[in-house]
Amino acid sequence: xxxxxxxxxxxxxxxxxxxxxxxxxxxxxxxxxxxxxxxxxxxxxxxxxxxxxxxxxxxxxxxxxxxxxxxxxxxxxxxxxxxxxxxxxxxxxxxxxxxxxxxxxxxxxxxxxxxxxxxxxxxxxxxxxxxxxxxxxxxxxxxxxxxxxxxxxxxxxxxxxxxxxxxxxxxxxxxxxxxxxxxxxxxxxxxxxxxxxxxxxxxxxxxxxxxxxxxxxxxxxxxxxxxxxxxxxxxxxxxxxxxxxxxxxxxxxxxxxxxxxxxxxxxxxxxxxxxxxxxxxxxxxxxxxxxxxxxxxxxxxxxxxxxxxxxxxxxxxxxxxxxxxxxxxxxxxxxxxxxxxxxxxxxxxxxxxxxxxxxxxxxxxxxxxxxxxxxxxxxxxxxxxxxxxxxxxxxxxxxxxxxxxxxxxxxxxxxxxxxxxxxxxxxxxxxxxxxxxxxxxxxxxxxxxxxxxxxxxxxxxxxxxxxxxxxxxxxxxxxxxxxxxxxxx
Numbered sequence: 313x314x315x316x317x318x319x320x321x322x323x324x325x326x327x328x329x330x331x332x333x334x335x336x337x338x339x340x341x342x343x344x345x346x347x348x349x350x351x352x353x354x355x356x357x358x359x360x361x362x363x364x365x366x367x368x369x370x371x372x373x374x375x376x377x378x379x380x381x382x383x384x385x386x387x388x389x390x391x392x393x394x395x396x397x398x399x400x401x402x403x404x405x406x407x408x409x410x411x412x413x414x415x416x417x418x419x420x421x422x423x424x425x426x427x428x429x430x431x432x433x434x435x436x437x438x439x440x441x442x443x444x445x446x447x448x449x450x451x452x453x454x455x456x457x458x459x460x461x462x463x464x465x466x467x468x469x470x471x472x473x474x475x476x477x478x479x480x481x482x483x484x485x486x487x488x489x490x491x492x493x494x495x496x497x498x499x500x501x502x503x504x505x506x507x508x509x510x511x512x513x514x515x516x517x518x519x520x521x522x523x524x525x526x527x528x529x530x531x532x533x534x535x536x537x538x539x540x541x542x543x544x545x546x547x548x549x550x551x552x553x554x555x556x557x558x559x560x561x562x563x564x565x566x567x568x569x570x571x572x573x574x575x576x577x578x579x580x581x582x583x584x585x586x587x588x589x590x591x592x593x594x595x596x597x598x599x600x601x602x603x604x605x606x607x608x609x610x611x612x613x614x615x616x617x618x619x620x621x622x623x624x625x626x627x628x629x630x631x632x633x634x635x636x637x638x639x640x641x642x643x644x645x646x647x648x649x650x651x652x653x654x655x656x657x658x659x660x661x662x663x664x665x666x667x668x669x670x671x672x673x674x675x676x677x678x679x680x681x682x683x684x685x686x687x688x689x690x691x692x693x694x695x696x697x698x699x700x701x702x703x704x705x706x707x708x709x710x711x712x713x714x715x716x717x718x719x720x721x722x723x724x725x726x727x728x729x730x731x732x733x734x735x736x737x738x739x740x741x742x743x744x745x746x747x748x749x750x751x752x753x754x755x756x757x758x759x760x761x762x763x764x765x766x767x768x769x770x771x772x773x774x775x776x777x778x779x780x781x782x783x784x785x786x787x788x789x790x791x792x793x794x795x796x797x798x799x800x801x
Contacts, residue, residue: 321411327357327428330411334361334426337415353379356391359426361414366421371438375400392430404437416494441465446472449552449574451716456594461552466496466571469554473500473567476558481505484569487518489533493525496571497533500557505564507794510758514566514579529573537568537579538757544724546717547757549581556590564795580760580793583752584777586715587611592780600780607712614709615722619729621702622648623741626734638698645693649734655695655703656727764792 324330331348338346338361347367349360358379362372378401396405408414408424414433418424421439446468448459462469470484481503488494497518501511517537526532530550538547551557552574557567560578568577578585587608592600624631625640625648640648689695706726713719725748732744755762765773773790775781789795 322409323411323414323426323431323433325429325431327359327426330426331359333411334359334415337411338418349376351376351380353382353395354391357428361418361424361426363418363421365442366439367423368438368440371402371436372423375402375436375438392427392432392434395425395427396434400434400436402436402438406435406437407432408435409433416488419494420496441467443468446554452551452553452556452590452714454589454591454594457590458553458555460554462554462557462574462576464572464574466498466569469569469574469576470498470500472554473557473561476554477502477561482561485515487515489518489521490523490525493527495526495529498569500561500567500569502561502564505562505789505795505797506566507564507796510566510580510794513758514568518568526570530568530570530575530577533568533570534577543751543755544721545583545752545755545762546586546715546721547581547755547762549578549585549715550575550717551578552576553590559593562789562800564789564793580758582757582760582764582792583718583762584765586718587713588777589714593783597780597782604780607714610709610712611722612709614706614713614719615726615729617709618652618702618706618726619733619741619744621698622652622730623733623738625698626737630738640696640698648696648699649730651695651699652703652730652734653727655699656723656730659703659707660723760792 321333335341335348340346340348345364347362347364349362351358351360360372360376379395379399382399396407406417408417409432414424414426414435417435421441423436423438425434425436427433441464443463443465446460446463448454449461452461460472462472466486474482479502483499483501483503485499487497487499489497499511499514499518514537518533521533521536523532523536534548541547548568549560551560557576557578561567566579568579570577588604589607592604594600595603621638624638631638646654690697690700710719710723713722728748729741729744732740734740736743752763753761753767761768764770765777770791772788773792776786787800789798789800791798
């Protein structure tokens with residue numbers, strides 16, 4: 313009860329009491345970056361609180377210059393109203409009445425002004441965040457089209473989205489998550505398109521999050537929204553491209569933006585949301601359809617080519633004479649199943665090493681991995697040449713998967729199927745495929761069937777996924793989002 317009362321502590325009219333309380337709470341004199349400027353305007357004492365690095369020095373300097381130019385004759389009894397409505401030359405002003413709200417605003421980078429004799433404080437949104445420019449995301453590069461991408465700044469990301477959707481009905485509802493981090497999280501949707509039930513569900517789940525902080529930003533939010541699960545498949549789609557975000561908003565999806573993260577969550581998401589790429593819509597429909605099918609072939613190969621090849625090699629009688637060349641010539645020094653597991657682990661190890669290797673050394677690391685793992689491992693008989701070949705094909709298919717999260721999930725499925733085929737042969741592979749299919753059918757992302765439009769089957773939507781349709785032909789929004797307005801034209 314005492315903690316609740318303290319959080320509701322009002323701003324006192326006696327400035328010295330406010331100063332003592334705020335200095336203790338903020339650690340003034342202990343934290344080097346908390347600044348307080350004590351000055352007078354028209355004979356009245358004021359305190360200006362700010363955080364170094366957050367406050368825009370140019371704006372604050374101009375405001376202080378204008379306040380210092382005021383004379384006693386310009387001031388009347390109501391100094392607060394005169395400063396708020398007339399003498400502070402800044403358009404982003406707000407009033408606060410409690411010290412808790414004052415501190416919260418200060419910690420997100422705003423500047424606070426305490427006035428002696430007033431029970432309210434003035435907040436100026438004169439913050440500036442350190443950050444990078446909107447650059448094209450590495451994971452979603454395209455040949456043609458816009459090359460800007462989201463940044464770690466929530467305000468910048470909202471602007472990039474509004475630049476593409478100039479509709480007064482777009483909404484960015486903001487809230488703070490985390491008792492200590494107070495991270496800004498925004499739910500974005502188009503008012504007359506998005507399903508209000510979905511918006512309400514996401515809003516309630518975000519507001520019910522009880523945690524001290526979310527330094528890992530969007531991933532922590534996703535785990536709270538989706539709930540506890542051991543399912544490796546991604547339940548939401550991430551994008552760092554403003555054009556992709558805008559397309560999904562217009563389809564009726566609801567997006568979640570998290571400050572400090574360049575990744576935006578798209579909800580709801582199905583398996584087939586993760587296999588489409590912006591490049592397909594930057595080319596003609598025929599070329600886009602071709603690129604999509606090539607990508608589908610790569611995803612299929614990344615999951616099934618290794619377990620199928622292992623099954624055939626372990627059962628040579630199943631190999632037709634016309635495909636006899638796919639058999640194995642040298643078996644290697646260790647069993648095939650162990651070769652596959654070691655090769656998979658080695659591939660992951662090389663991938664992680666490439667991520668953590670400094671850029672000037674990455675080429676050398678790649679050559680080292682290719683020579684040692686590829687050539688030497690085959691020459692000494694550790695791996696069969698075919699194992700390296702088919703693993704490379706599967707790796708290329710995994711890297712061709714548009715969604716990084718889906719690529720990792722497909723890798724786990726591939727390892728599971730390899731184990732089932734290697735241990736239990738044909739029966740094991742069939743059981744493994746059945747278990748994966750049952751898991752996908754049973755999966756739901758925010759009450760949305762994960763395999764839609766395949767299960768449950770929707771012919772029009774499935775045709776649109778299999779063949780990249782021309783945009784003028786897509787006059788209806790996807791039914792799975794249950795939008796209020798299904799017509800797009």
